[in-house]
Amino acid sequence: MRTELVTTLKRRASELLAELKRDREPILITNHGQPGAYLVDVETYETLQRRMGLLEGIARGEMAIEEGRTVIHAQAKKRTARRLE
Template sequence: METLDLTTDIQPVTEFRANTSEILESLKKNRRTIILTQHGRPAAVLESVEEYQRKLEELRFMKGLVAGLRDIESGQVVEGEDFFQGLKSRMADGK
């Protein structure tokens, strides 16, 4: 996870309005998230589409890990050998 740089990653919305093109280009180039403020308070988070997509994929992966850990804790698991034997049987049956 990136560390927030208080000098560059927090900008007032008026700065964004005045320099939209430059800020968007910087987002693509630097892959950093920007916090926009309004009246001195955090108002929005701005990041490139690529960075947003990367975070979505990372979140999806983490959710899968958590689901797997819950299955292990609740005993809802199948031994690897049993799984592959069942898979071979289904393939042989044409299912």
């Protein structure tokens, strides 16, 4: 992964954005030698957001199972049908 200074981002923002779009490689932006932010292209960001949503849903489902908050298939089917009416 590439690292750039925040001053480089300020001076060459348009160039960095073009490179991000082309290469789709995240850039770590540092400020005073410390990591400050990651710069990623839009497509990568949106993909990561979708994946995070899916993983959060799976985690909620696993927690529901552990807590015993489950229903049998017939009950789930009834609930779904009611919501669709």
